[in-house]
Amino acid sequence: MEERWTRMVSLVLLIMILVTTRINRVSCIDDKCAACNAVAEELEIGLSNEKPRNHLDLRNRLDSKGQRQGKVIDYRVSELRVVELLDGLCEKMQEYTLDKLGSTRREWVRVDDWDNLSIGKQEARAYSKDISSYCGRLLEDTEDKLAELIKKGSVGVGDVSKVLCQDLSRHCSKTRTSQDLTEEQEEDDKSDRDL
Incomplete structure (x- = not known):
């Protein structure tokens, strides 16, 4: 017994x-604002590490006179650039975790050494999966508009957080109305149930 x-x-x-x-x-x-800012920080790293690229030569066909036909596209406004910036972004977020900074403050940080955190390694890994999932949902909601803004040149180093977290997702908007908050909470509850 x-x-x-x-x-x-x-x-x-x-x-x-x-x-x-x-x-x-x-x-x-x-704290979706903090998580969004961490995603924006990783995207900024990608933007700042971009190397200058030549135009994309899409002149693949020859006309009857032997001249190449097609377009030459500036890499900075190409779909290829957007794909290279956003592809794998959420996998990179698995290098982040929520770490304690002080007794009550927590912040998303990029982890260099998983054994050197103030929280347990297993808990830290769980947080990294959470932010990676959050990143996927964030991009799902904002990717089309974000891609267009990147192609237009409206997203550069230093303003990714404003564009992504305030303008597009509104996770950091100071002027959200109670109606916006209610709608956002309903959407979050639905996405949590879907997971």
């Missing part, structure tokens, strides 16, 4: 730990 009671208590404790861990992980994305 005593052994059965011990197993039951152990099971209840395990369930409580799992529920608490899940609540903590979900709550970390409650």
Whole structure:
């Protein structure tokens, strides 16, 4: 009887730990502004590391006189540039985690050494998966408009956070109305249920 009671208590404790861990992980994305800024920071790194590229020569066909036909597109306004910037962005977010800075403050940080964090490695890895998933949802919602702005040259180093987190996703907008917040919460609840 005593052994059965011990197993039951152990099971209840395990369930409580799992529920608490899940609540903590979900709550970390409650600060969507901070998470969005971390994604914007990674995109800025991609923009700042871009190397100058030649125009894209799409003149593949020859006409009857042997002249090449087609277009030459500036790389800076090409779809290829957008794909190279955004492809793999969310996988790179797995290098980020939510780390404690002080007793109450938490911040998304890029991890250089997973063994040198103020939180446990397993918890840190769980947070990295959370922000990677968040990044996927963020890009799903904003990718078309973001791609157009990148091609127009409206997104450069230093203004990614404003464009992505304030203008497009409005996760950091100071002027959101209560109606916006209610709609956003309903969308978030639905996406959480879908996961």
